[in-house]
Amino acid sequence: MSAPTILxxxxxxxxxxxxxxxxxxxxxxxxxxYGGLYEPDNQHGLADPKTGFRxxxxxxxxxxxxxxxxYPGGNFVSSYxxxxxxxxxxxxPRRPELAxxxxxxxxxxxxxxxxxCRELGTEPYLCLNMGTGTLEDALGWVEYCNSSANTYYANxxxxxxxxxxxxxxxxxxxxxxxGPWQVGQMESQDYAKKAYQWAKALRLLDASIKxxxxxxxxxxxxxxxxxxxxxxxxxxxxxHIYTVSEGKHEVNVMGPAAAEKAINITKSLIDLAKIENxxxxxxxxxxxxxxxxxxxxxxxxxxxEEKYDLSDALAVASWLNxxxxxxxxxxxxxxxxxxxxxxxxxxxxxxxxxxxTYYPLHLFTNLMRGASLDVYVTTPTPDDAxxxxxxxxxxxxxxxxxxxxxxxxxxxxxxxVFDAQASEVRVAIVNRHAEKAYEVPIKFGxxxxxxxxxxxxxxxxxxxxxxxxxxxxxxxxxEKSLKWEGTYELKAHSFQVxxxxx
Ligand code: AHR
Numbered sequence: 001m002s003a004p005t006i007l008x009x010x011x012x013x014x015x016x017x018x019x020x021x022x023x024x025x026x027x028x029x030x031x032x033x034y035g036g037l038y039e040p041d042n043q044h045g046l047a048d049p050k051t052g053f054r055x056x057x058x059x060x061x062x063x064x065x066x067x068x069x070x071y072p073g074g075n076f077v078s079s080y081x082x083x084x085x086x087x088x089x090x091x092x093p094r095r096p097e098l099a100x101x102x103x104x105x106x107x108x109x110x111x112x113x114x115x116x117c118r119e120l121g122t123e124p125y126l127c128l129n130m131g132t133g134t135l136e137d138a139l140g141w142v143e144y145c146n147s148s149a150n151t152y153y154a155n156x157x158x159x160x161x162x163x164x165x166x167x168x169x170x171x172x173x174x175x176x177x178x179g180p181w182q183v184g185q186m187e188s189q190d191y192a193k194k195a196y197q198w199a200k201a202l203r204l205l206d207a208s209i210k211x212x213x214x215x216x217x218x219x220x221x222x223x224x225x226x227x228x229x230x231x232x233x234x235x236x237x238x239x240h241i242y243t244v245s246e247g248k249h250e251v252n253v254m255g256p257a258a259a260e261k262a263i264n265i266t267k268s269l270i271d272l273a274k275i276e277n278x279x280x281x282x283x284x285x286x287x288x289x290x291x292x293x294x295x296x297x298x299x300x301x302x303x304x305e306e307k308y309d310l311s312d313a314l315a316v317a318s319w320l321n322x323x324x325x326x327x328x329x330x331x332x333x334x335x336x337x338x339x340x341x342x343x344x345x346x347x348x349x350x351x352x353x354x355x356x357t358y359y360p361l362h363l364f365t366n367l368m369r370g371a372s373l374d375v376y377v378t379t380p381t382p383d384d385a386x387x388x389x390x391x392x393x394x395x396x397x398x399x400x401x402x403x404x405x406x407x408x409x410x411x412x413x414x415x416x417v418f419d420a421q422a423s424e425v426r427v428a429i430v431n432r433h434a435e436k437a438y439e440v441p442i443k444f445g446x447x448x449x450x451x452x453x454x455x456x457x458x459x460x461x462x463x464x465x466x467x468x469x470x471x472x473x474x475x476x477x478x479e480k481s482l483k484w485e486g487t488y489e490l491k492a493h494s495f496q497v498x499x500x501x502x
Contacts, residue, residue, distance in 0.1 A: 009445030027074035030303025075099035078131030085109020130174030131184030192229035327372035370419035
């Protein structure tokens, strides 16, 4: 039986990979902020005495070269008064917190977040409260962050020790406003009308900001309605999807097929909205929440601390393959979230460990930058694609047409980039099959000379259930060099990035 063949041609460029697809998200939720990235009373010497930021968390996040971080929610933002989180800490009010039914101390707020971003070397992205918040609050926040005028909130920022504006470029108009769990849920038409007016006003205050509209999954009627109305006044349409394993490996790793299909649909909705509004501007997708998350296994109210295994790492690698393949339309993607909450890193007061999902993320952000290539994977037998009926219902719904299903649910899942600076092709390959190894030919295009040696970075372990814990990374990246002979044996349930000089 012949195996799938991977065809990679450096000449077949889709678009540049936008580094912002490797962005993060920190919400006031569970132990993401408090006890995660911020722990001023840490007894083990792990907090910077001046800022209270966890230095070990900072170091590991730096390894992930995160270009942008979204804050402060998520659902949290929909009842958040940003004004509570600035100024002298002893004067900041404690408030009831309605998203995760908690109390908010407000000891970490806007200025702390910006300082943290600057130290991390990342761009801040703030989400506005469209639940309990007013347009006046939103304008006040933009003024506080970005204004250099002699006006109230700009002066308040100066008084709080920040002479220079924070220059926050990215602002989004609410979070999941469509969701029944959201404080201030709205109908699509109502949201679109309100968000339109907000966008107009925000731009009057600061014409340089980039505005992100609140979309749904990318394939909902909400997305169509919102895009049609907001296309003229926003820069990005946001979508959120989490994939769920339902306890089955195949379901877990094929989940990102739903995201790929959703992106294709959103792209068409964007085109339609641009035609309807007679626009030629840039309008792209900000996929600002994505990950593997089973909210029954790890409920939000309990801090959503998922313990990820190898199967989840392969799902995350498949997610990232989707974003690289969709480089022409997905310009920002934020893994939800960055610390403790459904996160690639888990902390305790004594330290932290890297979850299985950290490793593919680390490989992608470090290696999968450059021009995204239009890879072709042959699927010689129907068995090489997973179109079984146990695919989660949302994937099934989105991939019912046969060509889509076969294309999006191949066991061998691939993306590739050409890094012109390094003159390297890098190919990210997930073998999503639980048991089957594949000896795959990798063909590099007619004009491409491949040297005798290639580098491979592999994430693999005996069992799909293997996971990491403090002091023990069972699942991690192993680096190897090998003599290139035209084919590579993909172990069952493995992820690897190939690095080839061309
Ligand atoms: O990331 C966890 C939560 O998931 C976010 O707060 C919300 O936006 C989504 O429902």
